[in-house]
Amino acid sequence: MTLETLSTIRSHGGTQGVYSHASTTTGTDMTFALFVPDHAPGTKLPVLWYLSGLTCTHANVMEKGEYRAACAEHGVIFVAPDTSPRGEDVPDDPDGAWDFGLGAGFYVDATVEPWAKHYRMRSYIEDELPSLVLRNFASADLTRQAITGHSMGGHGALTIGLRNPDRFRSVSAFSPIVAPIRCPWGEKAFGHYLGDDREAWRAYDACALLDDGLRLPDLLVDQGDADTFLAEQLRTDLLVEACERNGQKAAIRMQPGYDHSYFFISTFMAEHVAWHAERLKA
């Protein structure tokens, strides 16, 4: 599994790289961004994963996320994967919609063709990419990991965090889709990727996983109350209820006036990095 370095740029006292590799999981080339703060030789740094939202690649948060200053300050590696497989033989939404297909892998392993062949973002994030990072970045300490994400990527962070409680010391999210089995984005995507058996969808629904007994070590969520996707798609209220119902420790904060954009994410990014760093170093 060879890693190709597409670019490395010095920024905020560290190295912002973009890397590509042939993924055995998705059967496509996959690209990701990874920031390593300067560190003494031999030092191991904890790793914070960031999963992006619908339509994004690795590049959106790399350009607009404002995470590097905080990651350099706290000595945290930041990894931003892509949101779906890509390539000429990867099927896309037949109508070209942006909420399904390319840029919209929803962090599931699809079980229905034609999606099942390439759309395996769950296994890619849970297994292949951490393994690749471990082998290629000597400073990455994978005994100390945390995960966050935005919107569809917030859904990814919550569900991957819930299913892997031993891997992540802390989980946070920006405006996550908290109950995809009960919102139009999720119902469309899961119907295609996973088929009609709605019981199979529960493994990819944060609120359902909480009800099914899974727990997060700790949870921080920020949600803008001027987010136009809040009422129909994101449904933060359902996560608040699920946490209360199941005794899940969580700080779920409504942020007045903020929308769904990187202008919102970047506002609270440094706080999330610091919150994770505190738990990664505990």
Add this chain to the structure above:
Amino acid sequence: MTLETLSTIRSHGGTQGVYSHASTTTGTDMTFALFVPDHAPGTKLPVLWYLSGLTCTHANVMEKGEYRAACAEHGVIFVAPDTSPRGEDVPDDPDGAWDFGLGAGFYVDATVEPWAKHYRMRSYIEDELPSLVLRNFASADLTRQAITGHSMGGHGALTIGLRNPDRFRSVSAFSPIVAPIRCPWGEKAFGHYLGDDREAWRAYDACALLDDGLRLPDLLVDQGDADTFLAEQLRTDLLVEACERNGQKAAIRMQPGYDHSYFFISTFMAEHVAWHAERLKA
């Protein structure tokens, strides 16, 4: 002179707006970005101008510049104008090159047709836009202004700062073109915009203006030493010499490993904002 609000978005405890107006100076519509931190009613905030580089619009620094956290912390309004007039009847580089014409106004008032009709970025930045900001943003205190910029915009900040010592309390720049009359970008642009009389070019050359006796109140410059434009176009060495020769107080810092991109600019943006804020509040 009516101002049209294209968008306002909450970010970092303030409002990031994008505005458009019919400019009497350029004879075109002009767009700019302006960030106002939250403030008590009636409070006046100092204004930091940021002039962008070749190919940029108001949007590049707004998305990638990472200035909002620092501006909110220090209570500074941040204004980012466009880099040239735009529109169907605005002439562009005949070969479509990116270093002249659209996105490359070089902050001069062109004197040669067909450029002279619209390319009047000096007067736009020096006269029309400050007047517009004063009338439309009640919190903007134009008795306290500072200016910075990147590359071509660093050239703009230096020369506009030198020619207007009473207007700006402090001037800084990121990888500025310090001597456009002695580099290929500047010679091409000034030859077109200003014609063959090289004496007329001196009003737009920071090193020449220093030699001609103009001074800045204070100067901070950051320049990456891995910047591929450094040796041929930017020539930081000439600014160092001109400051020493003329007794201009300046902190000109070479930053090891940094390039010409927003990954560099964003790294030092918070420091520049804090440096200006200290002088604006003195």
